Amino acid sequence: MVWAAVAYASAGSLLSYWVGRGLINRNADRYAREADLRFSLVRVNEHVDDIALAEGEADEKRRIELHLGNVLAATAPHRHGPRQSHLGHRRFRVGHDRGPILVAAPCISAARFPSAAS
Numbered sequence: 825m826v827w828a829a830v831a832y833a834s835a836g837s838l839l840s841y842w843v844g845r846g847l848i849n850r851n852a853d854r855y856a857r858e859a860d861l862r863f864s865l866v867r868v869n870e871h872v873d874d875i876a877l878a879e880g881e882a883d884e885k886r887r888i889e890l891h892l893g894n895v896l897a898a899t900a901p902h903r904h905g906p907r908q909s910h911l912g913h914r915r916f917r918v919g920h921d922r923g924p925i926l927v928a929a930p931c932i933s934a935a936r937f938p939s940a941a942s
Contacts, residue, residue: 828927854898861891 868875868884875884 850898850901854895857891857894857898861888861895864888864891 864887868888875881
């Protein structure tokens with residue numbers, strides 16, 4: 825039973841690592857692109873008078889739309905990440921419910937396992 829618990833814990837750790845390792849780079853990329861968008865918006869807000877005098881609204885609009893498109897492109901992989909994580913953990917949870925029973929079943933059937941009735 826102890827070895828089964830160690831194997832189960834190891835499998836859970838490896839599964840979490842396998843599912844979550846791709847999310848680290850996705851999050852870093854998304855946050856970097858969001859920061860670029862925020863910087864662009866703050867820059868436009870701080871220089872709104874200069875942009876209006878130079879009639880640069882169209883250029884700034886294109887720049888903000890470009891940054892917004894980059895943010896939307898970076899968030900697209902996040903739509904599949906949580907679902908992948910949920911499916912992996914749901915399968916692992918099924919093993920969590922049934923695993924101890926399957927490990928102890930041979931001992932119980934051979935009457936080598938102390939039961940509550942004895």
